[in-house]
Amino acid sequence: MLQVHGVHKSFGTLEVLRGIELTVRAGEVAVVIGASGSGKSTLLRAINHLERVDRGYVSVDGELVGYRRSGTRLYELKEHQILRQRTHIGFVFQSFNLFTNLTVLENIVEAPVNAQGVGKREADTLARTLLARVGLSDKIDAYPRTLSGGQQQRVAIARALALRPKLLLFDEPTSALDPELVGEVLDVIKDLARGGTTMLIVTHEIAFAREVADTVVFMDAGQIVEQGPPSAVLDNPREDRTRAFLSKVL
Ligand code: ADP
Ligand code: MG
Numbered sequence: 001m002l003q004v005h006g007v008h009k010s011f012g013t014l015e016v017l018r019g020i021e022l023t024v025r026a027g028e029v030a031v032v033i034g035a036s037g038s039g040k041s042t043l044l045r046a047i048n049h050l051e052r053v054d055r056g057y058v059s060v061d062g063e064l065v066g067y068r069r070s071g072t073r074l075y076e077l078k079e080h081q082i083l084r085q086r087t088h089i090g091f092v093f094q095s096f097n098l099f100t101n102l103t104v105l106e107n108i109v110e111a112p113v114n115a116q117g118v119g120k121r122e123a124d125t126l127a128r129t130l131l132a133r134v135g136l137s138d139k140i141d142a143y144p145r146t147l148s149g150g151q152q153q154r155v156a157i158a159r160a161l162a163l164r165p166k167l168l169l170f171d172e173p174t175s176a177l178d179p180e181l182v183g184e185v186l187d188v189i190k191d192l193a194r195g196g197t198t199m200l201i202v203t204h205e206i207a208f209a210r211e212v213a214d215t216v217v218f219m220d221a222g223q224i225v226e227q228g229p230p231s232a233v234l235d236n237p238r239e240d241r242t243r244a245f246l247s248k249v250l
Pocket of ligand 1: 011014016034035036037038040041042043
């Protein structure tokens with residue numbers, strides 16, 4: 001479902017991604033761990049073409065993200081084509097990013113109606129189903145500011161799902177939450193994992209990673225140092241850098 005091949009990205013002289021190779025199969029959950037500054041967010045942003053990569057490519061469900069191929073060369077897609085591609089990739093941020101002037105329901109139907117041309121009634125029905133799934137049916141007409149952080153993040157997840165994405169990206173979805181609200185958001189993500197949603201999740205929640213990940217990916221200084229099942233990467237890491245990181249967070 002997701003293939004990242006030979007991706008390099010620099011900001012000025014700072015090389016932030018240094019040859020990333022990553023494959024996530026349909027229905028799999030990959031969890032990315034690594035110290036602050038190791039390039040995790042930049043990788044997610046590159047996958048969604050919020051950052052243009054310097055070398056390499058990303059493909060989602062066999063389609064190059066942000067580019068088209070002609071022979072061996074890659075040509076950048078037009079902005080409207082990139083925007084259309086982006087609707088196949090859900091992105092849940094640390095800071096929720098809900099529209100504060102819209103109700104919960106309006107937040108969820110906005111993109112399907114305006115970006116995908118889904119009919120209003122169909123979008124409404126889907127939104128109600130998704131709100132039930134994240135346990136927020138009673139908040140359908142509430143405004144985001146009246147919700148807890150955990151509730152807002154669950155709305156953000158429902159909003160991402162409303163686009164029926166092929167791939168769902170999470171960038172530290174619980175880092176902005178008070179500790180007692182982390183569990184309700186992780187439970188929703190675990191439910192999606194069981195339902196077969198293909199996900200790439202950046203998180204510092206190691207116990208959660210052990211539970212949901214098919215693959216754990218450890219990044220350091222712009223490289224994937226080690227990747228494999230949790231039993232390997234978390235419990236029997238091969239690399240010194242992985243061991244050093246885990247000794248700090250476990
Ligand atoms: P992580 O998510 O693992 O903490 P990031 O991908 O956010 O790491 O950042 C990796 C490095 O790239 C950091 O040193 C960060 O300061 C730098 N960086 C990220 N975005 C930009 C940008 N737009 N301009 C310049 N430097 C950036
Ligand atoms: Mg980050």
